[in-house]
Amino acid sequence: MVAALFFLVGAKVTASAATQPVLDLSEWQGTITASQAKLLKGEVKGVILRVQYGSNYADKTFVHNVKVLKTAGVKYGVYSFSQYVSASDAKQEAKDFYNRAKAYAPQFYVNDAETNTVTSGTYAAATKAWATEMQSLTGKKVYLYSYRSFYTTNIKTKSGYDGFWLAAYQSSTPSGADYQLWQYSDSLYNTALKQSTDASKFIGTNNWFGDTIDKSKYPNGGHVLGEVVRVKVGTKFYGAKTKIATALTNIDLRVRAIKTIYTGTSNQVLTIYNGKTVIGQIRAQDVRTAYYSNPDIKKVKVIKSNGIWTYKNGKAQNHISKGTVLNVSGYTTWNGYRRFVHAGHGTNITSNKANIKVVK
Structure with missing residues (x-):
């Protein structure tokens, strides 16, 4: 679950972004600021934070990040990157994981099972023991994360778990109906964090965070790629304090990328260009209230x-x-x-x- 880092300006984001992603974050992404957390609230369904890497290593940013995200109202679950060597060790890891996370009231717990470290007994037995122990400690849901090939070879059963989070970096939806959350990318650029992260999405109506967005509160949107728009005077760029130059509010600008984000009263954030020059990102609510030039409108x-x-x-x-x-x-x-x-x-x-x- 370690995401590569890169910076991308004006990245092409298409209608496939209509489903808000779930991000999994650890110390690799650094500490999250209060302003970043506020932006994340509108960009994601929720986040899943790493608490530990085995029993002996606590994630350096978990405590800070979980407090900031909670204050901002971002939904979160937690995960442990498992390193257990036996069934008894798996139970201890589950206890340590629970004890480190319980005070922060996560909505669910995840066993990140993707490395066979077992030296006594079988990995399958240890993974089941982890679930049994965690279920005895909490009334929250307990989920399993893994890759298909690793799961098939080493785990083979989801007994004791309330659901499955499948990692499969591909463009098409993976086969099988045994998972609810699909990690589809390890390099999705996130506007709030200004870096790439792992990204997942729920399948069908599944939502482990247990809530849905009231879309009626975000009526501004409906823009399409290639549309020409004009921007309101005084508009601030999305996620920044800088205002768009007044001269640019008096000319036609073109939409080159669209991202579904629930922020302010908008359900879209638009990347706008002046000719071939990227201007920046604005919220749909900051576009003047008229359709300008979209060849698809008939x-x-x-x-x-x-x-x-x-x-x-x-x-x-x-x-x-x-x-x-x-x-x-x-x-x-x-x-x-x-x-x-x-x-x-x-x-x-x-x-x-x-x-x-x-x-x-």
Whole structure:
């Protein structure tokens, strides 16, 4: 579970990021600051923190990080990288793990079983003994982490565990239906931590953290790659105190990457470019409330309660009722504002997101 480190500006993030990741963190990622923890809250479903590497080595950052994350409201579980040499040693490791973590009330405990260190008896028996001991100590869920090949060769059973966390670094969903959490990458760049980490995602409706995000609290989003937007004056870059230059709020900027993050009132963070130059990341709530230039938009639906009007040469033409779907064929500019061209009619309509929404 040791992640390689690299820095990436304007990384391409596509719609596959719609599922918030679960990060597993240890001293390899360093200490987490309070500001980083606040950002993480909107970026991840939760984190799983390493507590120890065997009984004799306590993770150097666990106590600090768990306190900071708890204060920020980030959900967390804990794991132990197992080094037991026998069934009795496995029980002792479980006790030490529990004693080091219990005061911080993790939501679950994980046995990271990926190295066969057993010298007496079998690894399978020791791994089961670990689970039996942990189940006797806590009423929280107890999970097993491993690779498929290692599990098949050395463990062979999930007896005593409440679920399975599978490590498989591949683009397609691994076969089998015996796992709930899939570690799919060891190098996913995280905006809050400014480094790459291991990343996992739950399969189906599984969620070991036991809660779901109220998406109604994050209504701002819906942007697509390649869309042209304008940014509100005074906007601060996501995760920073720096404001975007006022001159850049008066020109068209293009969306080159999108990441699903629940922050402020936004469900997206956008990486924006001026031509070929990356400007930075902003939240969807900081985009002006109009659709500007997206070639994929062919239809819009009227959502304003009292409807909208079509216009020609600045004069109102026809009233369109709420719920009506209109075909559009591009954009025009009137009085400094972008407006949709009403396909085949020679008129234009508002592009304000408060009045219309894009439909397929």
